[in-house]
Amino acid sequence: MRVVGIEGTAWAASAALYDTDTEAVVIESDAYQPESGGIHPREAAEHMGSAIPEVVSAILDHADETSDGPGLDIDAVAFSRGPGLGPCLRVVGTAARSLAGTLSVPLVGVNHMVAHLEIGRHQSGFDSPVCLNASGANAHLLGYHDGRYRILGETMDTGVGNAIDKFTRHLGWSHPGGPKVERRAADGEYYDLPYVVKGMDFSFSGIMSAAKDAVDEGVPVEDVCAGLQETIFAMLTEVAERALSLTGTDELVLGGGVGQNRRLREMLESMCEQRGADFYAPDPRFLRDNAGMIAVLGAKMHAAGDTLSIPESSVDPDFRPDEVPVTWRGDAESVVRDPAVAGTIRGAEAVVTIEADRVVKERVPKAYRHPALDDRLRAERTRAEARLTSAARRSGVPTPVVYDVDPAEGTLVFQRVGDGDLAAALTADRCRDVGRHLATIHDAGFVHGDPTTRNVRVGDARTYLIDFGLGYHTGHVEDHAMDLHVFEQSVAGTAADPAPLLEAFEAGYAAVGDDAVRQRLRDVEGRGRYQ
Numbered sequence: 001m002r003v004v005g006i007e008g009t010a011w012a013a014s015a016a017l018y019d020t021d022t023e024a025v026v027i028e029s030d031a032y033q034p035e036s037g038g039i040h041p042r043e044a045a046e047h048m049g050s051a052i053p054e055v056v057s058a059i060l061d062h063a064d065e066t067s068d069g070p071g072l073d074i075d076a077v078a079f080s081r082g083p084g085l086g087p088c089l090r091v092v093g094t095a096a097r098s099l100a101g102t103l104s105v106p107l108v109g110v111n112h113m114v115a116h117l118e119i120g121r122h123q124s125g126f127d128s129p130v131c132l133n134a135s136g137a138n139a140h141l142l143g144y145h146d147g148r149y150r151i152l153g154e155t156m157d158t159g160v161g162n163a164i165d166k167f168t169r170h171l172g173w174s175h176p177g178g179p180k181v182e183r184r185a186a187d188g189e190y191y192d193l194p195y196v197v198k199g200m201d202f203s204f205s206g207i208m209s210a211a212k213d214a215v216d217e218g219v220p221v222e223d224v225c226a227g228l229q230e231t232i233f234a235m236l237t238e239v240a241e242r243a244l245s246l247t248g249t250d251e252l253v254l255g256g257g258v259g260q261n262r263r264l265r266e267m268l269e270s271m272c273e274q275r276g277a278d279f280y281a282p283d284p285r286f287l288r289d290n291a292g293m294i295a296v297l298g299a300k301m302h303a304a305g306d307t308l309s310i311p312e313s314s315v316d317p318d319f320r321p322d323e324v325p326v327t328w329r330g331d332a333e334s335v336v337r338d339p340a341v342a343g344t345i346r347g348a349e350a351v352v353t354i355e356a357d358r359v360v361k362e363r364v365p366k367a368y369r370h371p372a373l374d375d376r377l378r379a380e381r382t383r384a385e386a387r388l389t390s391a392a393r394r395s396g397v398p399t400p401v402v403y404d405v406d407p408a409e410g411t412l413v414f415q416r417v418g419d420g421d422l423a424a425a426l427t428a429d430r431c432r433d434v435g436r437h438l439a440t441i442h443d444a445g446f447v448h449g450d451p452t453t454r455n456v457r458v459g460d461a462r463t464y465l466i467d468f469g470l471g472y473h474t475g476h477v478e479d480h481a482m483d484l485h486v487f488e489q490s491v492a493g494t495a496a497d498p499a500p501l502l503e504a505f506e507a508g509y510a511a512v513g514d515d516a517v518r519q520r521l522r523d524v525e526g527r528g529r530y531q
């Protein structure tokens, strides 16, 4: 089968021809380069208007040259339906509809984010990996479960590339800034910046303002670039590891334009090596926006009969990856597997040894992190965990007794509680308990920071919260709502039927907590992520 792909969500006007027999992917691209500042939607759409016909025509010439028969030998036309800039998407949609019409072949509407992930899965041959998408306008972790790609974690503000590009605009550098930061960082020394991870979600705005301030205050720009890369990529690597740990998966693929960054790939590679997982990153030409990934996923969708009629082929600037019904994968595959049960458990950030009546937890140094950042995070989190575990108990929330703590070594000794974790024993009653417990600690003025189903222990009719390492004192409704969001995401990402569990969880929260928090949660969930 031969499929033409067309891409043009933001900056890359691109067309490709994919041949399923030979696996050959030929890509023709023309990048939009803003005169100054960032991507301007109107200018970008003008670029698409002139460049899309040219790249498509180059690909049709190639199809003609390589065709066996009298025609062009094209079986389908696939295009990026979204997410992206509306004016650009409309140009692409029109071009794709008209080409499919001219060739009298089916039209396939591809989600750009799912394409960023499927290209890595396709090339790696991995069965059911977790995917870290690090692109311009987005940053998220996806895992397949029960017919959809679930969002396991994502940015709470801008995409990772756009965050870096905004910083370089502040310096007056031309777009795109990512590669320039990579070059300058090579000559810099690590500089400390805020590190923000909440469960498997994260945000960049605090780091970016601190980075701009640092440059304005005279810190050498090379050092700020080095600090920025070390911090942002360590955050992405950490959440990727959390996703592997939560789902019990040992395969990771990388997608998106920021994935071209060597330091990011190195960190992910190192993290996977340290935990015995497999890692795959496609070549740069398949990481940055390109029509090759659209054609490859388009071919899979076409083979599954997942095509569009013209009236239903409208574009969608806010098209989220979890909205896509995944028609091209077997139902049996799922990212969720049973994690190994053993005396020593390698969690996302620590090695936990379970003894008869106590548990020893050690935050092991992470080879992927800069040593200064690594020392800081391990000590901070160990200290926070000891304090907040005890504070939660004092508020009446079941938690283990803390027997010993050594922040410099990153070690803690706890009382052993429960028989297993909530992930393996999800019930509505236990979710209701978690809701009540979170409301109680919020009322006491702090958040858990990472309340996933693996950080809840169950047994002897009680539901314990553990692992307060990402917790902190705060009275902000937004921070409280994030705790709820993290828990709900971990349930939605792993449970077969999440609805009744989430309902019980929220009822539990409502029984004790402030209603404004649940209202803010709806806000957090509804935020458009295309920024």
Ligand SMILES: C[C@@H](O)[C@H](NC(=O)OP(=O)(O)OC[C@H]1O[C@@H](n2cnc3c(N)ncnc32)[C@H](O)[C@@H]1O)C(=O)O
Binding pocket: 009, 010, 011, 083, 084, 085, 112, 113, 116, 134, 135, 136, 137, 138, 159, 160, 161, 162, 164, 165, 176, 177, 178, 179, 182, 256, 257, 258, 259, 260, 261, 262, 287, 288, 289
């Ligand atoms: C919706 C769609 O339009 C959007 N695509 C997109 O933003 O282009 P993409 O090719 O995936 O990523 C471009 C980003 O990738 C960054 N980038 C490119 N090379 C880089 C490098 N070596 N280091 C860091 N960032 C890099 C650029 O600065 C830019 O922000 C998306 O996937 O979010």
Ligand SMILES: [Fe+2]
Binding pocket: 112, 116, 135, 136, 256, 257, 288, 289
């Ligand atoms: Fe992209």
